[in-house]
Amino acid sequence: xxxxxxxxxxxxxxxxxxxxxxxxxxxxxxxxxxxxxxxxxxxxxxxxxxxxxxxxxxxxxxxxxxxxxxxxxxxxxxxxxxxxxxxxxxxxxxxxxxxxxxxxxxxxxxxxxxxxxxxxxxxxxxxxxxxxxxxxxxxxxxxxxxxxxxxxxxxxxxxxxxxxxxxxxxxxxxxxxxxxxxxx
Amino acid sequence: xxxxxxxxxxxxxxxxxxxxxxxxxxxxxxxxxxxxxxxxxxxxxxxxxxxxxxxxxxxxxxxxxxxxxxxxxxxxxxxxxxxxxxxxxxxxxxxxxxxxxxxxxxxxxxxxxxxxxxxxxxxxxxxxxxxxxxxxxxxxxxxxxxxxxxxxxxxxxxxxxxxxxxxxxxxxxxxxxxxxxxxxxxxxxxxxxxxxxxxxxxxxxxxxxxxxxxxxxxxxxxxxxxxxxxxxxxxxxxxxxxxxxxxxxxxxxxxxxxxxxxxxxxxxxxxxxxxxxxxxxxxxxxxxxxxxxxxxxxxxxxxxxxxxxxxxxxxxxxxxxxxxxxxxxxxxxxxxxxxxxxxxxxxxxxxxxxxxxxxxxxxxxxxxxxxxxxxxxxxxxxxxxxxxxxxxxxxxxxxxxxxxxxxxxxxxxxxxxxxxxxxxxxxxxxxxxxxxxxxxxxxxxxxxxxxxxxxxxxxxxxxxxxxxxxxxxxxxxxxxxxxxxxxxxxxxxxxxxxxxxxxxxxxxxxxxxxx
Numbered sequence: 001x002x003x004x005x006x007x008x009x010x011x012x013x014x015x016x017x018x019x020x021x022x023x024x025x026x027x028x029x030x031x032x033x034x035x036x037x038x039x040x041x042x043x044x045x046x047x048x049x050x051x052x053x054x055x056x057x058x059x060x061x062x063x064x065x066x067x068x069x070x071x072x073x074x075x076x077x078x079x080x081x082x083x084x085x086x087x088x089x090x091x092x093x094x095x096x097x098x099x100x101x102x103x104x105x106x107x108x109x110x111x112x113x114x115x116x117x118x119x120x121x122x123x124x125x126x127x128x129x130x131x132x133x134x135x136x137x138x139x140x141x142x143x144x145x146x147x148x149x150x151x152x153x154x155x156x157x158x159x160x161x162x163x164x165x166x167x168x169x170x171x172x173x174x175x176x177x178x179x180x181x182x183x184x
Numbered sequence: 185x186x187x188x189x190x191x192x193x194x195x196x197x198x199x200x201x202x203x204x205x206x207x208x209x210x211x212x213x214x215x216x217x218x219x220x221x222x223x224x225x226x227x228x229x230x231x232x233x234x235x236x237x238x239x240x241x242x243x244x245x246x247x248x249x250x251x252x253x254x255x256x257x258x259x260x261x262x263x264x265x266x267x268x269x270x271x272x273x274x275x276x277x278x279x280x281x282x283x284x285x286x287x288x289x290x291x292x293x294x295x296x297x298x299x300x301x302x303x304x305x306x307x308x309x310x311x312x313x314x315x316x317x318x319x320x321x322x323x324x325x326x327x328x329x330x331x332x333x334x335x336x337x338x339x340x341x342x343x344x345x346x347x348x349x350x351x352x353x354x355x356x357x358x359x360x361x362x363x364x365x366x367x368x369x370x371x372x373x374x375x376x377x378x379x380x381x382x383x384x385x386x387x388x389x390x391x392x393x394x395x396x397x398x399x400x401x402x403x404x405x406x407x408x409x410x411x412x413x414x415x416x417x418x419x420x421x422x423x424x425x426x427x428x429x430x431x432x433x434x435x436x437x438x439x440x441x442x443x444x445x446x447x448x449x450x451x452x453x454x455x456x457x458x459x460x461x462x463x464x465x466x467x468x469x470x471x472x473x474x475x476x477x478x479x480x481x482x483x484x485x486x487x488x489x490x491x492x493x494x495x496x497x498x499x500x501x502x503x504x505x506x507x508x509x510x511x512x513x514x515x516x517x518x519x520x521x522x523x524x525x526x527x528x529x530x531x532x533x534x535x536x537x538x539x540x541x542x543x544x545x546x547x548x549x550x551x552x553x554x555x556x557x558x559x560x561x562x563x564x565x566x567x568x569x570x571x572x573x574x575x576x577x578x579x580x581x582x583x584x585x586x587x588x589x590x591x592x593x594x595x596x597x598x599x600x601x602x603x604x605x606x607x608x609x610x611x612x613x614x615x616x617x618x619x620x621x622x623x624x625x626x627x628x629x630x631x632x633x634x635x636x637x638x639x640x641x642x643x644x645x646x647x648x649x650x651x652x653x654x655x656x657x658x659x660x661x662x663x664x665x666x667x668x669x670x671x672x673x674x675x676x677x678x679x680x681x682x683x684x685x686x687x688x689x690x691x692x693x694x695x696x697x698x699x
Contacts, residue, residue: 027292080243085263
């Protein structure tokens with residue numbers, strides 16, 4: 001659990017270093033010039049892998065490894081309390097998708113063409129569409145990727161992704177300082 | 185009214201979210217079906233979109249079964265906690281400009297924190313169900329935070345951290361003590377025992393593998409030993425006096441017993457100039473011998489209660505061993521399969537006089553532990569070493585055991601170094617004699633290295649006062665010559681010149697004393 005939360009938080013820290021704020025609204029407004037997915041594509045990949053693990057989705061769904069355990073940690077839960085688990089799981093998927101939409105693809109930002117002053121607020125719809133795209137990625141990864149073994153998860157996270165993440169935490173602010181564009 | 189409004193605000197976000205979740209499930213099922221060339225749910229509603237509602241309805245109507253042996257509170261709490269934690273995250277998500285429940289300035293941190301809290305639901309659920317499968321399910325992905333991580337990372341890491349922390353604590357304590365100059369004996373005692381204990385813990389954690397069997401005896405020794413430097417700051421004169429007094433007394437006893445013994449004692453041995461010098465400078469001899477034993481010797485106590493001392497040295501250092509043999513008796517043997525000699529001291533009187541001589545000068549903690557065992561057996565009070573000073577022959581002995589002098593053939597740099605497995609003995613040397621301690625690249629050992637010319641000349645002065653007794657002294661004698669030649673630039677002189685020739689001659693001489 002710590003293994004992928006480390007990567008998740010490192011990726012988030014890089015976004016914070018680039019935008020200079022923890023406020024989600026401010027992060028979105030900072031992306032008016034360019035979506036963060038463009039300069040931070042490797043960070044986005046790390047982020048996406050770690051949110052797959054965070055929401056315990058394939059290929060990291062070891063908590064509910066159906067073929068090995070009966071149903072995972074909620075084996076004994078049934079009926080309405082099982083619904084709660086079900087809702088929580090998908091709710092966190094949607095939450096994480098919208099978070100990645102906000103952090104990397106500019107949240108409710110849209111091309112000038114669609115900006116209007118009418119009663120119809122397109123912003124929420126735009127955010128929803130972006131979120132939908134990430135949910136699509138989630139489902140697609142479940143459809144295509146096999147589950148990895150526990151030790152593989154640990155090795156990949158600790159020895160491959162974490163060093164990359166840490167290297168990027170050093171690289172991104174260095175570039176910002178070098179070009180004198182670091183946020184205050 | 186505002187409360188109602190806030191409540192509505194939250195509801196406006198949460199109800200669509202739960203609906204979204206329902207549709208996400210159908211999207212997922214449809215997509216998986218498409219990926220596997222199936223149709224997927226397509227009966228309920230148009231194109232099967234109402235399938236999740238039908239499923240949810242079925243689940244709600246079902247009977248709730250709670251395992252009899254489960255922890256009921258956690259069993260119900262787990263799903264609720266999980267759902268609440270994942271729904272709370274929506275509080276800071278902006279859906280549009282100003283369309284946010286709470287525009288939190290640390291929103292991102294809040295989201296991260298909530299996502300890590302989600303694991304509690306999983307843990308509660310896995311544990312409370314009292315089912316192996318559920319427990320394994322909750323344990324697997326979290327294993328690295330529970331067992332694995334503790335074993336691999338934090339285990340070693342906290343070990344090291346603890347060590348440095350305690351060391352810094354001690355340094356602090358010493359400083360505070362110096363600042364306060366506490367005169368209250370109770371305070372001093374408390375300080376000493378505290379520092380001593382913590383230092384003992386540090387040393388134990390450092391040598392834990394070797395000391396496992398010796399735990400009880402060594403704990404006492406080490407804790408007392410490391411109280412010593414503090415006490416010496418407090419009562420330096422009194423203790424030094426005590427030390428010398430004891431030394432003289434013991435010397436008297438040892439010569440007396442030697443006379444009675446049939447082994448050739450020092451009096452009967454041919455009185456060489458070396459031994460005469462020894463008698464006049466008994467303290468220096470003791471210090472040198474203790475240094476040598478710290479480096480190359482070891483005390484043994486067999487199960488039969490048979491105590492002995494062994495010192496293993498190079499074949500060329502026979503002279504040094506002969507001197508020791510002349511003083512205490514014992515025997516020298518050739519070590520098979522190695523170019524080494526082993527000095528062995530077994531008979532009781534000689535051994536006891538040696539123990540009395542080196543007692544109080546032994547600084548190596550391993551050796552101290554060995555010595556303590558022997559002291560306990562023969563009922564001798566173990567004396568703990570005082571703080572090392574510049575005018576102490578201990579270094580000469582230690583250098584004879586583990587030191588060496590080398591010249592780098594490429595740049596002609598001269599270096600004196602001493603290798604040890606622990607830095608504990610080497611660190612005090614840096615402040616007294618200069619140089620610095622390095623970690624050896626080839627093995628897990630430390631090296632005290634002096635390369636600076638002033639420091640080396642200083643050391644040579646030291647060795648003039650406290651001579652080295654091994655073959656290493658030959659190279660020590662050559663050092664001034666080396667510097668003289670280097671000042672002339674001989675080591676960089678062109679091939680064929682006389683300077684070069686003299687340098688080559690020097691190197692040949694140097695290599696003759698290879699060790």
